[in-house]
Amino acid sequence: MMAIRELKVCLLGDTGVGKSSIVCRFVQDHFDHNISPTIGASFMTKTVPCGNELHKFLIWDTAGQERFHSLAPMYYRGSAAAVIVYDITKQDSFHTLKKWVKELKEHGPENIVMAIAGNKCDLSDIREVPLKDAKEYAESIGAVVVETSAKNAINIEELFQGIRQNCLENGLRKLCTALWRTQIGGSSSCRNPSSLHVCPVSG
Numbered sequence: 392m393m394a395i396r397e398l399k400v401c402l403l404g405d406t407g408v409g410k411s412s413i414v415c416r417f418v419q420d421h422f423d424h425n426i427s428p429t430i431g432a433s434f435m436t437k438t439v440p441c442g443n444e445l446h447k448f449l450i451w452d453t454a455g456q457e458r459f460h461s462l463a464p465m466y467y468r469g470s471a472a473a474v475i476v477y478d479i480t481k482q483d484s485f486h487t488l489k490k491w492v493k494e495l496k497e498h499g500p501e502n503i504v505m506a507i508a509g510n511k512c513d514l515s516d517i518r519e520v521p522l523k524d525a526k527e528y529a530e531s532i533g534a535v536v537v538e539t540s541a542k543n544a545i546n547i548e549e550l551f552q553g554i555r556q557n558c559l560e561n562g563l564r565k566l567c568t569a570l571w572r573t574q575i576g577g578s579s580s581c582r583n584p585s586s587l588h589v590c591p592v593s594g
């Protein structure tokens with residue numbers, strides 16, 4: 392019988408950086424030039440096989456517009472991981488990313504896995520944020536960082552694989568029991584973190 396592990400992930404970041412586009416690329420392998428700004432938040436899932444298990448991402452894509460900022464805690468509380476997105480062509484969006492990290496550290500779940508995505512890397516000829524800056528910052532806060540392009544499907548799979556691997560490796564210790572539910576044969580039960588299976592990650 393297949394076991395399903397659920398992993399709640401939220402996406403945070405300035406409006407227009409490409410959060411919805413990243414989720415759309417990951418879940419539907421689709422890119423829409425005319426995608427509308429998110430209102431409140433949207434929810435999608437994607438289940439990926441891993442050995443003899445299924446890993447189900449429960450993805451909350453939050454709205455980046457300032458007027459929705461106060462809703463964000465509803466989505467990052469209880470998340471195992473946060474993807475904080477900036478646009479490599481907009482220095483301001485990197486500044487906003489730092490504010491999100493600060494907020495997560497102050498009010499987010501303890502041990503939340505943080506992944507930084509520098510999106511729109513297909514536009515590197517008009518880049519404002521050097522990758523070196525993002526790497527140094529990510530290292531300083533213990534986050535993983537990757538440059539992505541939702542448009543050209545660059546590093547999107549790798550981003551989510553990285554999150555999955557980090558969550559599994561950390562076991563999320565205290566949080567693990569609450570956040571990873573193992574559903575076997577339709578009934579839910581919690582698993583000991585030490586029994587978490589670590590999947591090999593390529594790339």
Ligand SMILES: Nc1nc2c(ncn2[C@@H]2O[C@H](COP(=O)(O)OP(=O)(O)OP(=O)(O)O)[C@@H](O)[C@H]2O)c(=O)[nH]1
Pocket residue numbers: 404405406407408409410411412413423424425426427428429430453454455456510511512513514539540541542543
């Ligand atoms: N060139 C390029 N454009 C992108 C990429 N990702 C998203 N876009 C474009 O950027 C714009 C904003 O994308 P969204 O996915 O709506 O951004 P968002 O962060 O979800 O915005 P909010 O919902 O307002 O928070 C759209 O016009 C997208 O087509 C990318 O990787 N490359």
